[in-house]
Amino acid sequence: MAMQLSENVVTAPSAAQTYQLRLYIAGQTPKSVLALRNLQQICEQHLQGRYQIEMIDLLQNPQLARGDQILAVPTLVRRLPEPIKKIIGDLSNTDRVLVGLDLRVRS
């Protein structure tokens, strides 16, 4: 599968629990820019050194939308650890993102 890796990919080797995250966007829209910024902040705060972010622009790789059942954009997919989780939206609600990533228990 062809993947588009952007300069935003951050790799943290030898982490106990590496989070493999994929952010689907459709073009550089305000929502997608905001989502990426929010995601990076959350990751730096809560997953420092143990996450990978892969960004996929569906306008360039439309065929990739099917595999992860992408409908809404932006969609963040947590591929690892399993099970796969999906978080849609611009990720501006940090609490919900943390719940979605299983980094915080749903209150």
Next chain:
Amino acid sequence: MTNPTSNLDVPGHIGRGHDLAKTATGIRGLDEITGGGLPKGRPTLVCGGPGSGKTLLAVTFLVNGATRFDEPGVLMTFEENTDELASDVASLGFDFPELIAAGKLAVDYVRVERSEIEETGEYDLEGLFVRLDYAIRTVGAKRVVLDTIESLFAGLKDDGVLRAELRRLFRWLKDQGVTAVITGERGEGLLTRQGLEEYVSDAVILLDHRVHDQVSTRRLRVVKYRGSHHGTNEYPFLINADGISVLPVSSMALQHKAPLERVSSGIALLDEMLSGQGYYSGSTILVSGAAGTGKTSLAAHFLDAACRRGERCLCFLFEESPPQLLRNMRSIGVDLEPWVDTGLLQFHADRPSRYGLETHLVTMHQVVSEFTPTVVVIDPVTNLMTVGTYADVQAMLTRLIDHLKTENITAMLTSLMPGLTDIERTETTISSLMDTWIVLGNDDVGGYHRRGLYVLKSRGMAHSNEAREFTLTNQGLHMLDAAGGPRGTSEDVGPGRREGRHGHAAL
């Protein structure tokens, strides 16, 4: 290229140039009701309850497009996964894998599971657009089906975003110039549960599945078709091994030809009563009478005569089996078996209760169109009346007779009439559709069982008003000469008034 237009071809209210371009569905009957199909390049909403045939109609539209009209299609399904769907439609002879391999069909299964999705902040459904666009471009689609997009409402929490995006989606589909079918689940008080009709306003088709007296009936209605004439009735439709077919009244207006040729009834004296030449070819004849009055015998003579002329005859039996009928008719000297052997005569026997009315109707249509007879007999048509309500039966017979007339098929329907007093009540249902009506009757006088008949009406000819006695011998149905004097000048002026030697001839 100029089109010679006759006066009849120019409708007064709508000029031809304003007619919408249409995309044929290839579904038997539906294209007739809609005057050519669905609005080209626009979305059509097909709604109905569970099991009403929405998905089948939509998929048939796609597959016909791919296989018959050189229009590739995209199926975006929100309900079943591709394999399940493919195996479902395989029973109808639709080969999804082959169509996909040939690049004529693209299928995308969209799965949304609310429990797996966390919603955080603003989003749109651009992902759906991307997928649809990709699928359309992959096969060069001209047709798109979204089945059933309302499922999204169960998967996503933000109704507001969803509605705005659906509105955008339907506009986008129009911009793509694809002819789309969007299915929707019937809602309470609404055509669809989520009010999709608000967004898809070009054409709306409603499917209905009712069970009446344990007999299921499917109906289709074109609720709306912007800018186009369409039949507004409910049309019965059927789903069987051949897929979906809708039964319109074959012609919306009364435009049957009126042939002047005549065909023999198979009984010389009866032909004479019908101004000497028998029935009109392509007309519809009703033969009614109580049990045992000789209705089937009259029909057998008619079939025999038609086969002797080399015409193809189709006989629907709703009471007897073909062997029973062949045996019984042989006993009165009419041997139909050779015609069955040569293939000129075909029987089609069914129990009326076996199907709903519309299934009978569609089956009869199919058998007629496959066998291409010039003569059709239905014996007895009244047995079908046990299957549906009065109005339903009338509608069905109207459609059937209309179809037979359009095809210029001479049809004889026998009607079991319990007694004289019931003539009006039982048969007003269908009598107005009949060109010729022959009434048979019994009478017991002085230990003799007498049979008689008279022609109650026969449009377009000077028919006899006499009631005539006949006997059923092993040489066939034998009509006795009118009492005294030359025919037509006897003292009889109508049924039931005869006295004397041949008296009580009928009724």
